Amino acid sequence: MPALTDLTIAVLGGTGPQGRGLARRFAAAGLTVVLGGRDAERTARVAEEVSATIDTTVAGTDNRAAATAGDIVLVVVPWDGHADLLRGLVDVLAGKVVVDCVNPLGFDKQGAHALDVPEGSATEQAAAILTGSTVVGAFHNVSAVLLEDPEVSRVETDVLVLGDEREATDLVQELASTIPGVRGVYGGRRRNAHQVEALTANLISINRRHKAHAGIRVTDV
Amino acid sequence: MPALTDLTIAVLGGTGPQGRGLARRFAAAGLTVVLGGRDAERTARVAEEVSATIDTTVAGTDNRAAATAGDIVLVVVPWDGHADLLRGLVDVLAGKVVVDCVNPLGFDKQGAHALDVPEGSATEQAAAILTGSTVVGAFHNVSAVLLEDPEVSRVETDVLVLGDEREATDLVQELASTIPGVRGVYGGRRRNAHQVEALTANLISINRRHKAHAGIRVTDV
Numbered sequence: 427m428p429a430l431t432d433l434t435i436a437v438l439g440g441t442g443p444q445g446r447g448l449a450r451r452f453a454a455a456g457l458t459v460v461l462g463g464r465d466a467e468r469t470a471r472v473a474e475e476v477s478a479t480i481d482t483t484v485a486g487t488d489n490r491a492a493a494t495a496g497d498i499v500l501v502v503v504p505w506d507g508h509a510d511l512l513r514g515l516v517d518v519l520a521g522k523v524v525v526d527c528v529n530p531l532g533f534d535k536q537g538a539h540a541l542d543v544p545e546g547s548a549t550e551q552a553a554a555i556l557t558g559s560t561v562v563g564a565f566h567n568v569s570a571v572l573l574e575d576p577e578v579s580r581v582e583t584d585v586l587v588l589g590d591e592r593e594a595t596d597l598v599q600e601l602a603s604t605i606p607g608v609r610g611v612y613g614g615r616r617r618n619a620h621q622v623e624a625l626t627a628n629l630i631s632i633n634r635r636h637k638a639h640a641g642i643r644v645t646d647v
Numbered sequence: 648m649p650a651l652t653d654l655t656i657a658v659l660g661g662t663g664p665q666g667r668g669l670a671r672r673f674a675a676a677g678l679t680v681v682l683g684g685r686d687a688e689r690t691a692r693v694a695e696e697v698s699a700t701i702d703t704t705v706a707g708t709d710n711r712a713a714a715t716a717g718d719i720v721l722v723v724v725p726w727d728g729h730a731d732l733l734r735g736l737v738d739v740l741a742g743k744v745v746v747d748c749v750n751p752l753g754f755d756k757q758g759a760h761a762l763d764v765p766e767g768s769a770t771e772q773a774a775a776i777l778t779g780s781t782v783v784g785a786f787h788n789v790s791a792v793l794l795e796d797p798e799v800s801r802v803e804t805d806v807l808v809l810g811d812e813r814e815a816t817d818l819v820q821e822l823a824s825t826i827p828g829v830r831g832v833y834g835g836r837r838r839n840a841h842q843v844e845a846l847t848a849n850l851i852s853i854n855r856r857h858k859a860h861a862g863i864r865v866t867d868v
Binding site for chain 2: 536537538539540569582583586588611612613614615617618620621622624625627628629630631632635636638639640641642643644645646647
């Protein structure tokens with residue numbers, strides 16, 4: 427695998443808080459970042475807004491163009507559109523490392539809860555659709571609020587990285603660790619991605635109780 | 648709820664490493680503890696062995712007698728016998744706080760993975776069976792090795808406590824926090840217990856990779 431600084435990081439669904447926040451932190455760390463969104467013009471404007479908060483430039487275009495430009499492609503879309511988006515990008519994502527960051531959650535009066543996913547998890551759904559890509563799951567539990575907050579210099583959390591290919595999980599751990607305070611930690615195979623995605627519902631419960639932006643650290647490693 | 652020191656803590660399935668380890672730490676913290684096991688005599692012997700490692704006495708008897716004696720009853724049995732054990736104890740567990748600590752996991756050459764549970768989780772299965780009890784999920788991710796190690800004075804991990812009744816989850820958070828290093832943290836409702844149970848599979852993967860005894864901390868709370 428080449429050095430991260432030689433790669434382009436694409437963030438699909440990059441106009442939402444999580445996508446904007448990750449793009450902002452990666453760009454601030456000196457990486458080349460392109461945001462993807464449904465609408466190229468709107469995404470370019472969002473990318474300009476993100477760029478204005480840091481001392482570098484994030485590009486913005488539509489999801490397909492961003493997926494084509496990216497070497498590592500993060501998928502940060504809402505769960506609703508997850509499968510459809512990926513089915514339309516199978517060709518351009520082939521041969522690339524795709525990082526699924528999507529949490530299949532439902533919300534009701536009692537808060538958030540995990541949704542049932544036929545493939546087991548969003549990450550496994552991505553792997554089932556993108557048969558020519560190397561699919562890794564990561565960045566499920568990172569607070570978008572903290573990522574976007576210009577006052578927050580360090581985001582104190584570990585990012586669990588799930589995947590079956592060591593080179594790819596190593597690379598994504600390294601990517602996570604470019605964010606000050608964040609540590610990328612190998613979290614197991616793709617078949618164990620569901621619970622890491624679903625754990626976001628627990629963090630939302632914790633946030634409600636404590637008015638916090640909870641994350642997790644793995645102890646003893 | 649009365650003070651923890653006025654209550655008896657029963658640990659069903661207390662002859663295994665996790666049950667022994669929890670009993671040992673609770674007794675060392677000054678709580679009254681009774682181990683339950685399938686065989687009363689064997690469990691009494693295990694309880695004597697546990698007592699010998701600390702400066703107090705843990706009682707040991709069969710699961711039914713321990714469940715009867717306990718005010719707070721921890722269930723630390725293997726997943727295989729979980730439903731059957733609880734079905735046989737519905738009467739004696741009525742009116743009590745039952746803490747389910749069971750992780751429904753499978754193991755194969757690629758390590759551990761979460762099993763499908765018709766009720767959603769071990770905790771929800773317990774709640775479905777024990778309709779007269781207050782069921783809380785907790786202690787899923789604590790290393791038995793660390794709990795049992797006399798050289799380990801502090802177990803550096805948070806215990807996520809899951810339940811729908813605030814008094815009960817508060818009490819179990821307090822119980823968890825009697826173990827030096829451990830902090831009991833509210834982790835959400837019972838419907839979000841599955842992912843906390845299943846997360847143990849990820850910790851096992853992390854342990855394999857790092858030769859560690861990984862736990863988790865919740866940040867920002």
